[in-house]
Amino acid sequence: MSSFFQGLYGERVKDLRPSPIREMLHLVRRPGIISFAGGMPDPEAFPVELFYQAAGIIKSQGKDVLQYGTTEGYAPLKDFLIQWTAPRMGRKLEHDEMLITAGSSQVSDLLCWALIDKDDLILMEEPSFLGVFLNMHNHGAKFLTVPCDDEGMMVDLIPEKVERAQREGKKVKLCYTIANFHNPLGTTLSLERRRKLIEYAHRYGFAIMEDDPYGYVRFEGEHLPTLFSLDDRGVVIYAGSFSKILAPGTRVGWCCGHKDIIRKMAIFKQGVDVCTSLVAQAMVYEYCRLGHLDSFLPKIIDHYRKKRDAMEDAMRRHLPLEKLHWVKPQGGYFYWVKMDGIDCDRLFQVAVDKQVAFVPGKAFYPNRDGGDQEIRLCYTFASPEQTDQGMRRLGEAMREMIR
Structure with a gap:
């Protein structure tokens, strides 16, 4: 039936x-x-034991953290992240440049709500992380894919691809990339290619979502600058997560970007889930405050x-x-x-x-x-x-x- x-x-x-x-x-x-x-x-x-210690914040501040929270995120956690991420971001962010999310996966969802109309094009490495592109597909996006080699996305192919799409009257609004320890490729985008990607975003007018869930899980080699830190025009939205540096069950992530796009994403988030679990945010903050993250x-x-x-x-x-x-x-x-x-x-x-x-x-x-x-x-x-x-x-x- x-x-x-x-x-x-x-x-x-x-x-x-x-x-x-x-x-x-x-x-x-x-x-x-x-x-x-x-x-x-x-x-x-x-x-486990260290995170259990962080649960003490529920007893000490339960009347606050069991309440609804602001959509933009738990202020103490944002204060910590602003300090902790400054070396990767290239500077200390303002509060209105950061949004706390339900994992970094929510960043792509909110960004699609804010930017993507049906049949808009998203530049993306091929292959790429299916969890994100399936969500983008379900928002109505189409994909302009860029092949990869051992140094990640072959960004020199972007101009020809974008110019052809624009001649056909199509809109290329966003580039999604996992620059560090790519899923599924395992590759890292070289510094030269990072700079070129920023250059092309400025030239052709598309935004970049820099998804960096693995960036802090480096075994060897030199930390390369984030795309966010290389950008001086506010085209990059950086997404981070506690899933790989603490535990995925927290479902706490964050994103950084120009205050205008962060505000638009926050408004969509109001209708999606009101706010990321305040209990989870508070426990993550307490874990960090106690020094356990480092x-x-x-x-x-x-x-x-x-x-x-x-x-x-x-x-x-x-x-x-x-x-x-x-x-x-x-x-x-x-x-x-x-x-x-x-x-x-x-x-x-x-x-x-x-x-x-x-x-x-x-x-x-x-x-x-x-x-x-x-x-x-x-x-x-x-x-x-x-x-x-x-x-x-x-x-x-x-x-x-x-x-």
Whole structure:
């Protein structure tokens, strides 16, 4: 029997796209499966006892933090973030240049509400983070994709792409990028390309959303300046999150930008959720105020560095290296493996039969055109022992495909 709502759905439902990763979770949660599919942090890296200490703020300030909060965010948390992020932002922000959000994913949603009309174009790396481009797609956006190499987005291709779109009467309003430890690529955008991207945004009049959930999780190498700090015209909206530097269950993130766009996003947020959970914001603030963010973050980084190293070692020992290419990430959560002559969908079926899972590359292509011989592997969740066993199984699956 058809649903009562069948005749009531709006136009956007006709082209609604779910997350393929969420849809496949029932497969990878089977007993015995070693999964490199999800992008989840390791619960062993959660600062449980330290965060429990932060819960004391509910007892001491419960009458305030159990109340509705301002949409713009809990002022003490914003004060802390203004100080803490100043080295990355290039300066101390004003309160009206920052909005506290329900994770960094909400930033893209609010930005789309503020900027995107149906069929507007968004520049984006290809491949890219599907959680964001699915949301943008559901807002009615179309994608102008830019291929990537080992240094991230090939930004020199942007002028030709934008100029062609403009000649066709299309509007390119936004560029979405993950400059540090890209999801899914694991790459980092070079300094030269960062400067060129800012230059092109100024020249062609599009905004930039700099999504930086992994930027503080650097294992080695030099911290590169944020796009936000390189921009002197207010075209960049920077998005940060506590999901990777504390725990994703807090659902607390933030964004920084020109006060005008931040104000517009705050007004849309008023209708979306009134405010980010004030209890969560207050506990995160107290955790930070007690010094735990700075003291525990190096432990999180070291924990994931060891897991990255375990996957690198296991990949080199168990996989058919002559058929593969990848970039060793200097931070973040992911490896992106390019395969020569191995179809990722068929490999997925063989691998699942061997009790190991990954995400086929097709899921990360906004226009559904590519990724046939590419896969994403997440190294943060499995133990080093599971990683070794999982890579052995994956190597067996690959060799069967090659034969």
